[in-house]
Amino acid sequence: MNTLKIAIQKSGRLNEDSLKILKDCGISVDNGNDQLKASATNFPLEVLFLRNSDIPQYLLDGVVDIAIVGDNILVEKGGNIKIIEKLGFSKCRVSVAVPKAFEFKSLDDLKKLRIATSYPNTTLNYFKQNNVKVDLHQISGSVEIAPNIGLADAIVDIVSSGSTLFKNNLKEVAVIMKSEAVLAVSPFITPEKQVVLDKLRFRIQAVLRARISKYILMNVPNEKIIAVSQILPVLKSPTVVPLNEVGWSSVQSVIDEDQFWDVIDKLKEAGAEGILVCPIEKMVF
Structure with a gap:
């Protein structure tokens, strides 16, 4: 092979x-x-x-x-x-950042100013699309330090949590793209x-x-299985297994993590009890 x-x-x-x-x-x-x-x-x-x-x-x-x-x-x-x-x-974003003391209202405030970045093509295309002409300074390494040493008036760089900007006395003012x-x-x-x-x-x-799914198991009174099933955003239909206790069943399904708490709240209101949530290692179709 x-x-x-x-x-x-x-x-x-x-x-x-x-x-x-x-x-x-x-x-x-x-x-x-x-x-x-x-x-x-x-x-x-x-x-x-x-x-x-x-x-x-x-x-x-x-x-x-x-x-x-x-x-x-x-x-x-x-x-x-x-x-x-x-x-x-x-996940991160490519953003424009300026010193905290900079009174930023719009991109026009950056016209003809010095922008330091290691993303020259992305930066030039962005400002060109917004009809703002800037003085580009292409550098590598620690871009965030450029305004502090007088090399640039603003920067374009990747931002994750924003802590690096904060440490260098900078603030994020525009997001060019998410990555x-x-x-x-x-x-x-x-x-x-x-x-x-x-x-x-x-x-x-x-x-x-x-990674984005959870497997849930819950105990549900038989008369409420239909109502509970209608809440579940399942792949096909939930698995229903009778319990030893008469009138009750175990209902099992998969839900998306981003819907998790909203779905759980609705399931409890519909009568589900003993809800167990398990991680999923793989989902193969």
């Missing part, structure tokens, strides 16, 4: 989350001694550990077949690289490797569905 080559970030949070989703897919990767290349022991997969900013070019050149990368990097450098799956982790980790594919992937990718994607989808 053809070995699929995947690029992931060589260090940092995205690296850890990428290896975790592969592990959750049942794929074992031994990256001992911080190797830059490692092979899975139980799946036809070879992992290349690269700098995040270099990954789009590796995809465009066909050096790797797929990659787990932030979609903000693809927007900045990736051209028309195809995204086949949003992975739901390493998360995605599975991207090279335009040169072969049909043989596409077969392997389909198998990997099937596993990833099973893991992602499980």
Whole structure:
């Protein structure tokens, strides 16, 4: 079977989350001694550990077949690289930030001012679309320090919690784009490797569905099963199992995590008792 080559970030949070989703897919990767290349022991997969900013070019050149990368990097450098799956982790945003003392009312306040960023294409496109001309300063590394040392009047950078901005006396004033980790594919992937990718994607989808779902079991009076069933946003229909206690049944189903508390409140009002909530490891369709 053809070995699929995947690029992931060589260090940092995205690296850890990428290896975790592969592990959750049942794929074992031994990256001992911080190797830059490692092979899975139980799946036809070879992992290349690269700098995040270099990954789009590796995809465009066909050096790797797929990659787990932030979609903000693809927007900045990736051209028309195809995204086949949003992975739901390493969420952040690319934002405009200014010193806290800056009286910001609109983007027009930044006209002709110096903007420091490591995302020049994203930044220029954003200000061009808003008809605001700025003086761009492309830098790498700690962009947040630029206003404090007099290099720039404002910055464009990735923001997660906002704590780094706060520590550098900056405030977020505009969000250019929201980003998360995605599975991207090279335009040169072969049909043989596409077969392997389909198998990997099937596993990833099973893991992602499980991450956003909960399995619930509850005791319900038989006369209230229909009412409870109508509340449950189930895949097909809930499982109903009679209990030893006459007139009662166990009702079992799957609910989305983002609907969890709203559904639980309605189930209790409808007569459900002893509600047990369990995590789901995989959901395979």
